[in-house]
Amino acid sequence: MAITEAFHLIAKPSGPICNLDCTYCFYTEKESLFKKGTSFKMNDEVLEQFILNYIHKQNTELIPFVWQGGEPLLLGIDYYKKVLALQEKHRGNKKIHNSIQTNGTLLNEDWAKFFKQHDFLVGLSMDGPDYIHDKYRVDRGQRTTFDKIYKGMKLLQKYDVPFNILVCITNESLKYGPEIYRFFVDEGVKYIQFTPIVERVSSEQSLYLGLKHGLPPKLNTIDEQTTVSEFTVDAESYGDFLIQLFDIWVSEHVGDIFVLNFEHALVSWLGLPAVSCLFSVECGRAAMIEHNGDVYSCDHFMYPDYKLGNILSDDLAIMLDSHQQKTFGTQKKSSLPKQCLQCEVRFACNGECPKHRFLTTEDGEPGLNYLCKGYRKYFNYIHKYMKVMVQLIENDLPVSDIKQVIKGPLIVQK
Ligand code: SF4
Numbered sequence: 173m174a175i176t177e178a179f180h181l182i183a184k185p186s187g188p189i190c191n192l193d194c195t196y197c198f199y200t201e202k203e204s205l206f207k208k209g210t211s212f213k214m215n216d217e218v219l220e221q222f223i224l225n226y227i228h229k230q231n232t233e234l235i236p237f238v239w240q241g242g243e244p245l246l247l248g249i250d251y252y253k254k255v256l257a258l259q260e261k262h263r264g265n266k267k268i269h270n271s272i273q274t275n276g277t278l279l280n281e282d283w284a285k286f287f288k289q290h291d292f293l294v295g296l297s298m299d300g301p302d303y304i305h306d307k308y309r310v311d312r313g314q315r316t317t318f319d320k321i322y323k324g325m326k327l328l329q330k331y332d333v334p335f336n337i338l339v340c341i342t343n344e345s346l347k348y349g350p351e352i353y354r355f356f357v358d359e360g361v362k363y364i365q366f367t368p369i370v371e372r373v374s375s376e377q378s379l380y381l382g383l384k385h386g387l388p389p390k391l392n393t394i395d396e397q398t399t400v401s402e403f404t405v406d407a408e409s410y411g412d413f414l415i416q417l418f419d420i421w422v423s424e425h426v427g428d429i430f431v432l433n434f435e436h437a438l439v440s441w442l443g444l445p446a447v448s449c450l451f452s453v454e455c456g457r458a459a460m461i462e463h464n465g466d467v468y469s470c471d472h473f474m475y476p477d478y479k480l481g482n483i484l485s486d487d488l489a490i491m492l493d494s495h496q497q498k499t500f501g502t503q504k505k506s507s508l509p510k511q512c513l514q515c516e517v518r519f520a521c522n523g524e525c526p527k528h529r530f531l532t533t534e535d536g537e538p539g540l541n542y543l544c545k546g547y548r549k550y551f552n553y554i555h556k557y558m559k560v561m562v563q564l565i566e567n568d569l570p571v572s573d574i575k576q577v578i579k580g581p582l583i584v585q586k
């Protein structure tokens with residue numbers, strides 16, 4: 173039996189179906205890639221094959237299941253009870269952990285108790301206070317959703333369910349960095365992640381597929397199409413946004429509030445492999461399985477060209493080790509333009525996600541990240557603080573001491 177090194181396979185048990193209609197969503201539009209009348213529910217056969225193979229096709233003891241959508245809560249609690257039963261049936265000696273990403277609108281007491289009882293980590297999508305959140309996170313009738321999601325968050329807190337908040341940053345919300353951050357801190361949130369929205373406007377090819385956003389770039393080819401949607405962040409302003417939040421975090425919250433963007437950056441300064449695929453040297457070990465068993469190179473590359481096979485007919489380990497997937501992974505590094513190769517913060521950035529690499533450098537090379545200006549500014553800004561945090565760790569001192577250290581000349585004293 174083929175077995176491979178550790179990998180992640182994000183599951184979409186309800187496909188791209190969602191009860192919301194967030195303007196910037198990159199996934200709900202994928203409904204157009206399926207036949208009309210498709211039933212978007214991972215059936216029992218696909219579910220069992222997925223669980224069985226995901227557990228046994230990788231040589232690792234802890235198997236992290238990640239359930240996403242669309243909106244995965246649409247399937248109801250009984251569906252996830254079946255998931256738990258199948259995991260128990262097939263886990264052998266391995267340990268299982270479940271995470272689920274939700275828009276929070278369907279959370280109620282039953283879900284909160286269920287998640288607590290079965291140790292799910294919940295990712296809750298919420299963009300800030302109502303005047304920011306409701307700008308783009310609307311339901312199918314274009315009605316606001318903040319109130320429902322806020323109640324959902326309070327239920328997670330009431331039942332002590334571990335959760336993190338995933339905040340999408342748009343060109344609009346960029347203006348409100350401190351307000352967004354302080355809103356969550358004041359609400360008692362401990363784990364926050366900021367994700368910049370970057371989408372190109374549709375092309376002839378994407379419209380032909382029924383998609384409203386542009387397709388991902390081919391990394392070695394100059395792409396003339398660089399127009400982004402109105403909600404896409406301005407690159408440099410995104411860097412300023414991160415810097416603004418970093419300043420608050422580093423002087424007030426290190427060790428108490430975990431801003432995953434900053435925690436992940438520290439990992440790079442420590443010289444360790446990136447935690448987030450975005451900043452890893454290569455891609456290829458974070459694939460995705462759709463409700464019908466189709467496996468794709470990555471959640472962000474759910475397009476016909478990136479399909480690796482189907483769980484019912486193809487070997488999962490062989491799909492992950494295929495030439496197609498290896499090329500997808502290594503291309504991230506091999507296609508970096510000279511500007512990145514010579515960049516002083518490449519160890520932390522690594523060109524970021526290939527989906528965002530549709531710009532051309534000043535030398536005329538393709539494959540530059542749309543967010544480059546922002547990342548370069550941000551990573552250079554945090555460098556002096558990161559160096560101090562590394563020194564603190566190397567001296568067995570708590571990283572949170574940086575809050576004191578920065579009041580002086582940035583020198584660590586043991
Ligand atoms: S393509 Fe982007 S989202 Fe996918 S694995 Fe690579 S960095 Fe991550």
Ligand code: SF4
Nearest residue numbers: 512515521523544548
């Ligand atoms: S900051 Fe810009 S130049 Fe540097 S590695 Fe990132 S994308 Fe490349």
